[in-house]
Amino acid sequence: MNTLLAAxxxxxxxxxxxxxxxxxxxxxxxxxxxxxxxxxDSSDEAFDEAVNEITWALHLCRKLFPEVYAGAxxxxxxxxxxxxxxxFLLDGINAHLVMKLDxxxxxxxxxxxxxxxxxxxxxxxxxxxxxxxxILTDFGIQPDCTETDIWRAGELANTLYASVERQSGTTYxxxxxxxxxxxxxxxxxxxxxxxxxxxxxxxxxxxxHAENVEAMNAMATxxxxxxxxxxxxxxxxxxxSELRQVFQHNLHKLLNASAQSGRKxxxxxxxxxxxxxxxxxxxxx
Numbered sequence: 001m002n003t004l005l006a007a008x009x010x011x012x013x014x015x016x017x018x019x020x021x022x023x024x025x026x027x028x029x030x031x032x033x034x035x036x037x038x039x040x041d042s043s044d045e046a047f048d049e050a051v052n053e054i055t056w057a058l059h060l061c062r063k064l065f066p067e068v069y070a071g072a073x074x075x076x077x078x079x080x081x082x083x084x085x086x087x088f089l090l091d092g093i094n095a096h097l098v099m100k101l102d103x104x105x106x107x108x109x110x111x112x113x114x115x116x117x118x119x120x121x122x123x124x125x126x127x128x129x130x131x132x133x134x135i136l137t138d139f140g141i142q143p144d145c146t147e148t149d150i151w152r153a154g155e156l157a158n159t160l161y162a163s164v165e166r167q168s169g170t171t172y173x174x175x176x177x178x179x180x181x182x183x184x185x186x187x188x189x190x191x192x193x194x195x196x197x198x199x200x201x202x203x204x205x206x207x208x209h210a211e212n213v214e215a216m217n218a219m220a221t222x223x224x225x226x227x228x229x230x231x232x233x234x235x236x237x238x239x240x241s242e243l244r245q246v247f248q249h250n251l252h253k254l255l256n257a258s259a260q261s262g263r264k265x266x267x268x269x270x271x272x273x274x275x276x277x278x279x280x281x282x283x284x285x
Contacts, residue, residue, distance in 0.1 A: 053104040054082065057089040060107055060208055068092030096213065098220035099190075110205025111216045115195040116227045117184055120150050122194070132182070135237060138251055156254055157183040163250065163279045171236055171243070171284035177226045178233030190223035242282055250279045 061069035071092065075085050086104060093107075094100040099114045106112060118129065126133055126143050136142075139153040161179045164172050179185070184192035193201070206212035237244050 053107070054085055054089065056107045057086075057093065057104045061089065061093065064208060064210055064213065065093060065096055068095075098217045098224070107208070110207055111212055113190060113198070113205060113216065114220070115193050115198050116181075116191050116223055117193045117197070118182065119194045119197060120145070121147075122196075131234065131238075135234070136182070138248055140255075154183045154185070156251065158185060160251060160254055161185070164281070167281050167284075169284045171233075171240075172281070174229045174233035174236060175247075176233075177229035178237075181227060181230035186223075186226055188219060188223045188226065190219055191226055240284075243284065246280070246282055250281075253279070 058069060058072060061072060068089065072085055072089050075088055080088075090101060090104055097112065099112050101107065101112050118132075119125065120136075120141055122128070136153075139156055140149055141153050145153075157179045161176055164175050164179070177186075181191055186192055189198070189203070206216055237247060
């Protein structure tokens with residue numbers, strides 16, 4: 001044992017005596033993940049199940065989140081257990097994301113995303129969203145509605161949106177957000193698609209690059225803002241009886257105009273949009 005200790009001391013002294021070896025020792029101590037074997041990219045195809053999840057996270061943080069990497073490396077030096085390091089890395093990475101990782105094992109898949117959209121085609125939609133039944137009924141969407149009914153409702157919603165958008169105040173802005181969310185017309189993927197629709201579409205998650213994280217955070221922030229505004233718009237229609245009646249009245253007029261346009265040649269959606277310019281809306285903040 002004494003011989004082994006003496007050999008260790010000799011090797012340590014030799015490392016410090018050579019500038020390049022001393023620098024390599026310092027690099028291995030201060031930047032441990034730089035010397036670990038790891039995949040060249042973070043795609044699903046390249047992911048090796050044998051690679052430790054913490055190793056993936058360390059390399060990601062070294063690349064994109066250096067302060068998280070430094071903190072995790074310090075925990076390693078201090079001899080922290082794997083769960084402590086795992087929790088630190090997960091919390092640190094999520095601090096930089098709007099839509100969060102649930103676990104480090106998700107890292108190879110790409111920048112996380114969450115879908116906030118709704119789909120009337122889901123079998124249990126009306127059971128999952130009872131708060132939407134009343135307003136969707138106004139548009140003719142019921143549990144037994146057809147694909148044509150849903151398409152027609154979307155057309156009506158887009159036309160009604162044009163009238164609501166012309167009104168001033170936060171209340172009407174929230175109503176616009178509600179229509180955008182319900183009928184998937186916001187232009188934001190996170191808000192316009194359900195989780196099932198997203199995965200079935202074949203859209204791949206963004207790879208871990210700084211510009212992709214920034215873009216995903218911007219999209220997620222916009223989606224969550226519109227979603228919150230949509231919920232506020234829904235609450236307004238549930239609590240403001242006067243506005244609810246006017247909303248139904250204008251929608252009923254639009255439905256009649258749509259029915260008449262179906263019987264008249266040459267009547268277009270632009271004609272219905274112009275018709276909405278005569279709609280009356282109560283003043284709201």
